[in-house]
Amino acid sequence: MDIACYLGPSYIAGVIYSGGGILSLALSIETIPEAFLPLMEYALSTDANVIARFAPTFVDGCVADPAVLPWAVKLQWMGAFAAQPPEVRSWSFNRAQDVTKWQKEARGWPVLLIQGASDTHCRADVLVKQAKDAYTDVTVHVLEGVGHSPHLERADMVNRLLLQFIEAKRQ
Numbered sequence: 191m192d193i194a195c196y197l198g199p200s201y202i203a204g205v206i207y208s209g210g211g212i213l214s215l216a217l218s219i220e221t222i223p224e225a226f227l228p229l230m231e232y233a234l235s236t237d238a239n240v241i242a243r244f245a246p247t248f249v250d251g252c253v254a255d256p257a258v259l260p261w262a263v264k265l266q267w268m269g270a271f272a273a274q275p276p277e278v279r280s281w282s283f284n285r286a287q288d289v290t291k292w293q294k295e296a297r298g299w300p301v302l303l304i305q306g307a308s309d310t311h312c313r314a315d316v317l318v319k320q321a322k323d324a325y326t327d328v329t330v331h332v333l334e335g336v337g338h339s340p341h342l343e344r345a346d347m348v349n350r351l352l353l354q355f356i357e358a359k360r361q
């Protein structure tokens with residue numbers, strides 16, 4: 191969205207959304223599962239203690255089965271989440287975003303959407319509909335037993351899908 195707005199469509203040969211891709215900030219609100227909505231208060235908190243307590247919950251929600259998340263990765267993700275300045279996190283969700291250029295010029299971009307069916311941060315059904323409404327050339331893969339992090343949960347499959355998409359669009 192932002193690249194299309196500020197740099198123009200010539201910078202983009204295609205778009206790959208993996209794991210709860212946000213088409214636009216306004217559309218992202220529609221994809222948040224009802225069970226996650228109360229947690230947004232914690233995610234957007236400016237209180238470091240709240241963020242520190244919420245980070246494990248947020249990270250566990252990034253995978254369908256938190257038990258498969260390696261401890262070192264969980265610590266990295268919690269640290270990255272907690273280290274982000276609250277103003278940046280808030281700005282990421284609450285800033286104004288001009289969608290006119292994207293809506294006008296992005297429809298024909300080739301798009302790959304890889305989404306987990308068990309994503310607790312993003313409703314796959316809504317995201318898929320949004321992508322199909324926004325773009326004319328969309329390849330969709332909703333992966334069963336996968337959450338918000340397909341690249342981690344099904345790395346081999348995601349790599350294969352990425353390569354297939356790139357090779358198909360090269361021709």
